[in-house]
Amino acid sequence: MTNTIWNRHFETMPREQMKVVQSERLRDVVERVYYNVPYYRERMQQQGLGPEHIKSVDDLKLLPFTTKNDLRDNYPFGLFAVPMSEIIRLHASSGTTGKPTVVGYSRRDIGVWSEVMARTLTGAGAGKNDFIHISYGYGLFTGGLGLHYGGEKIGASVIPISGGNTKRQLQLMRDFGSTVLACTPSYASYLAEAIEEGDIDRDELKLRVGVFGAEPWTENMRREIEKKLKIKAIDIYGLSEIIGPGVSFECQYQCGLHINEDHFIPEIIDPETLEVLPEGELGELVFSTVTKEGLPIIRYRTRDLTRLNFETCACGRTLVRMNKCTGRSDDMLIIRGVNLFPSQIESVLLEMDETTPHYLLVVDRHNNLDTLELHVEVEDRFYQDKISELQTLRMKIQNHVESATGLSVAVKLVEPKTIERSEGKAKRVIDKRKLL
Numbered sequence: 215m216t217n218t219i220w221n222r223h224f225e226t227m228p229r230e231q232m233k234v235v236q237s238e239r240l241r242d243v244v245e246r247v248y249y250n251v252p253y254y255r256e257r258m259q260q261q262g263l264g265p266e267h268i269k270s271v272d273d274l275k276l277l278p279f280t281t282k283n284d285l286r287d288n289y290p291f292g293l294f295a296v297p298m299s300e301i302i303r304l305h306a307s308s309g310t311t312g313k314p315t316v317v318g319y320s321r322r323d324i325g326v327w328s329e330v331m332a333r334t335l336t337g338a339g340a341g342k343n344d345f346i347h348i349s350y351g352y353g354l355f356t357g358g359l360g361l362h363y364g365g366e367k368i369g370a371s372v373i374p375i376s377g378g379n380t381k382r383q384l385q386l387m388r389d390f391g392s393t394v395l396a397c398t399p400s401y402a403s404y405l406a407e408a409i410e411e412g413d414i415d416r417d418e419l420k421l422r423v424g425v426f427g428a429e430p431w432t433e434n435m436r437r438e439i440e441k442k443l444k445i446k447a448i449d450i451y452g453l454s455e456i457i458g459p460g461v462s463f464e465c466q467y468q469c470g471l472h473i474n475e476d477h478f479i480p481e482i483i484d485p486e487t488l489e490v491l492p493e494g495e496l497g498e499l500v501f502s503t504v505t506k507e508g509l510p511i512i513r514y515r516t517r518d519l520t521r522l523n524f525e526t527c528a529c530g531r532t533l534v535r536m537n538k539c540t541g542r543s544d545d546m547l548i549i550r551g552v553n554l555f556p557s558q559i560e561s562v563l564l565e566m567d568e569t570t571p572h573y574l575l576v577v578d579r580h581n582n583l584d585t586l587e588l589h590v591e592v593e594d595r596f597y598q599d600k601i602s603e604l605q606t607l608r609m610k611i612q613n614h615v616e617s618a619t620g621l622s623v624a625v626k627l628v629e630p631k632t633i634e635r636s637e638g639k640a641k642r643v644i645d646k647r648k649l650l
Contacts, residue, residue, distance in 0.1 A: 218336050218339070218341065219333075219336065219337075219529070219530065219531065220329075220332045220333040220336035220337075220368070221329070221332075221333055224474075224476045224533075225333060225472070225531045225532070225533055226530055226531055226532050227476070227532055228532065229524065229532060232475065232476065232532070233270070233271055235476055236271045236475065236476070236479050236504065237269070237270035237271050239476075239504035239505060240268060240270070240271055240273075240274065240479065240502065240504050241265070241268055241269065241270075242504070243502070243503070243504045243505075243506075243510050243512070244265050244268045244277070244512070245265040246295055246507075246510060247295055247510055247512060248264065248265050249265075250295040250296070251293055251294075251295050251510075252292075253284070253288055253292060253293055254278075254293075254512060257278040258277070258278065260278075261276070261278060263276060263277070271479060274479065274481065274502060274513070275481075275490050277502075277512050277513050278512065278513065279488065279500070279512075279513045279514075279515050280511050280512055280513055280514045280515070281514075281515050282315055282455070282515075285315040285316070285455065286313040286314075286315060289313045289314070289315075289316060290316040291316065291318065293509055293511075294318050294508055294509055295507065295508065295509065295510050296320055296507050296508055298318075300320050300321075300507070300508070301318040301319065301320060301508050302319060302320065302321050302324065303318065303319040303323075303324060304316060304317070304318055304319075304354075305317050305319075305354050305355070305356050305359075305454055305458070306354045306454075307354075307454060314354075315454065315455060317356075317454050317455060317458075317508075317509050318508040318509050319508050319509075320507040320508045322507050323457070323506050323507055323508050323509075324363070326457065326477060326505055326506065327360060327363055327457050327458060327460060328363040328364060328366075328367045329367070330364075330457065330460035330461070330474045330477060331360055331361060331363055331364020331365075331367065331459065331460040332364050332367040332368050333460070333463065333472075333474060334364055334425070334450055334459065334460050334463035335361075335364045335365060335368055335370070335394070335425065336368060337448070337463045337464065337465040337466070337472065337529075337531075338394070338423050338425050338446075338448040338450075338463070338464070338465075338466070339422075339423055339446070339448075339466050340365075340368060340370055340393075340394050340423065340425075341368060341369070341370065342368060342369030342370055343370075344365075344370040344371070344393045344394050345370070345371045345373060345390055345391055345392045345393050345394065345420075346361065346365040346370050346371070346372050346373060346392070346393075346394040346396060347373045347375060347383075347386075347387055347390070347392035347394065347395050347396065347421075348361045348362060348365070348372065348373060348374055348375060348376070348396045348397075349375060349376065349377055349383060349395065349396065349397035349401060349405075350376070350377070350396055350397055350398070350428065350459075351376055351377045351638060352374065352376045355454075355638075356452070356454045356457075356458030356459065357427075357428055357458070357459055358374065358376055359458075360452065360457075360458040360459040360460055361396045361425070361459060362374055364460065370394070373386065373390055373392060377397075377401070377638060380404070380405065380408050381408070381412065383405070384405070384408060384409065384412060384414050384419075385414070387419055387421070388414055388418050388419055391420045392419070392420065392421060393420050393421060393422050393423070394421075394422070394423050394424070394425060395421055395423070395424040395425070395443075395445065396424070396425045396426075397424075397426065398426060398427070398428045398429050398636075398638060398639060398640070399426040399427075399429060399431040399435055399436075399439060399447070400429060400431075400636055400639070400640035401636070401638070402424055402426055402439050402443065402447070403435070403438065403439055403442075403571055403572075404635050404636075405443070406439060406442035406443050407442075407570075409442075409443075410442070416442075416443070416444060421443060421444070421445050422445055422446065423445055423446045423447075423448060424439065424443065424445045424446070424447045424448065425448050425450055426439075426447055426448065426449060426450065427449065427450035427451055427452060427459055428452075428459075428638075428639060429639045429640060430538075430539050430541065430542075430557055431449070431538075431557075431560075432538075432557050432560050432561050432564065433538070433561075434560065434561050434564030434565060435560060435564055435571055436449070437564075438564055438571060446466065446468075448463070448464045448466070448468070449463075449464045449468075449471060449538060450462070450463045450464070450471070451463070451471050451536070451539070453501075453514075453516060455509075455511060455514055456478055456501050456503055456511065456514060456516075457477070457478070457503070457506065460474065461473065461474065461478055461501070462474065462535075462536055465527060465529040465531065466529070467527060467528050467529055469527065469528070469535070470523050470527070470535030470536060470537055470538075471535060471536050471537075471538070472527065472531050472533040472534075472535055473522075473533055473534050473535070473536055474533065475533055475534055476504075476505075477503065477504065477505045477506075478501045478502070478503055478504070479501065479502045479504055480499060480500065480501055480522060480534060480536065481499075481500040481501075481502075481513070482495060482496075482497040482498065482499060482500070482520070482521060482522055483497050483498050483500055483515075484497050484498070485497065485498040485515075485517075485519075485543040493522065493524060494521055494522070494523070495521060496519060496520070496521045496540070497519065497520075497521070498515060498516065498517060498518065498519060498543050499516045499518045499519070499520050499536065499539075500513050500514060500515055500516065501513075501514050501516060502514070517542045517543045517544040518539040518541075518542055518543075519539055519540045519541050519542065519543055520536045520537045520538070520539045520540065521536070521537050522534050522535065522536055522537075523535045523536075523537070540555065540557065541555035541556075541557055542555075547575075547577060547643065547645070549577060549584045549586055549621055550583070550584050550621065552619070552620055552621050554586075554619055554621060556575060556642045556643055558618055558619055559573060559575060559588065559615060559618075559619070559642075560573070560642075561618070562611075562614045562615050562618050563590060563611070565614075566610075566611065566614070567593070568592060568593055568596045568607055568610075569590050569591065569592055569593065569611065570590075570591040570592070570593060570630065572590075572591045572633045572635070573588060573589060573590050573591065573633065573642065574588075574589040574633055574641075574642065574643075574644065575587070575588055575589075575642060575643045575644070576588075576589065576643075576644045576646065577643065577644070577645045577646060577647060578646040578647065579646070579647045584647070585624070586621055586622070586623045586624070587623070587624045587625075587626060588611070588615060588623050588624070588625050588626065589626045589628050589633060590611060590625060590626070590627055590628065591628055591629070591630050591631070591632065591633050592604070592607065592627050592628070592629070592630065593630065594630045597627075597629055597630060604627055607627065608625050608626075608627050609625075611625045611627075612624075612625045
């Protein structure tokens with residue numbers, strides 16, 4: 215097993231020394247936002263705080279939180295901490311739920327981004343002899359360019375194909391000898407499906423590892439992708455508000471995502487009380503960026519639910535690890551008083567041979583009662599079965615889902631390829647209650 219580490223100084227730094235580095239950088243960023251960002255200065259003054267009150271990471275809990283709404287309220291550049299003449303790159307979210315969140319990068323920020331992505335790709339086992347096939351979108355979305363910079367920094371050959379045109383993707387993957395695939399896990403699943411149905415045989419490809427992120431996915435989905443694509447599937451995590459991809463990454467041991475905590479200090483809070491939780495507790499992940507110049511963020515509420523592990527990894531890294539996110543505190547569905555994450559449904563379906571990983575949850579409300587309908591694609595060989603056998607399968611899925619979630623659900627079996635595919639983030643939920 216490859217145990218290559220890109221930046222051994224920081225990635226294997228003793229915990230006490232890391233705390234010293236974080237404290238020094240936290241003091242610096244707090245002073246910068248206090249004097250350069252009116253929003254933070256006002257928030258800190260409201261709490262009776264000045265830069266002099268923040269002496270170490272132990273004082274982080276004194277500082278105010280930042281939310282996505284705060285970025286939108288200060289749209290477009292209100293939270294920037296340097297003049298626009300020092301911003302050399304702008305990225306933004308899609309803005310589908312209101313104003314987009316805009317992020318800016320100084321030249322040094324781009325350097326930090328390249329560094330953390332070099333760590334990410336090295337952790338996945340990539341090196342200068344690899345061909346990295348980037349199917350993340352380029353443009354205002356941070357995924358494509360983030361992987362691009364990391365790939366170039368480690369000296370690999372980068373293929374910036376972006377999303378779309380799956381047939382051409384597979385052709386170039388074969389012709390160029392791509393060894394590393396970078397995309398969303400749902401698109402990796404889609405590519406595996408296209409390979410099974412297309413003219414290119416999997417054994418013609420040289421793929422050996424996949425670097426997947428931008429959406430939550432389960433261990434079952436990982437196993438499914440690894441089996442079909444014959445690769446090792448590595449999870450990565452990032453947010454454009456923090457830097458983009460590169461916030462944390464799995465190594466080849468696949469036992470938690472190493473957080474680049476010399477740049478991004480993590481906390482776990484109770485999403486209801488906002489209190490910092492003890493080590494190892496499950497809660498909402500919060501980040502403070504301590505090296506960014508353009509858009510430094512203090513205590514950003516990610517809404518992602520996870521827990522932290524401070525033990526040294528078998529790979530030798532001492533960086534704190536976060537578990538795969540179990541869901542988000544803001545995309546959690548509450549149905550008839552029961553909390554439901556779509557990933558719970560996915561786990562059930564991927565344990566069954568008769569179904570594909572493609573599904574859709576439709577939530578509605580009739581006579582003031584929430585209803586849940588699950589549309590599931592059936593594997594082609596099973597869809598041809600007798601109606602009575604399909605009915606048996608439908609009941610089997612319904613029983614498994616109800617057992618796992620505690621919710622009654624109406625299951626609708628649909629033909630293969632009828633649920634809309636996505637080359638970006640998969641849309642898993644239609645909540646019609648929002649339209650009422």
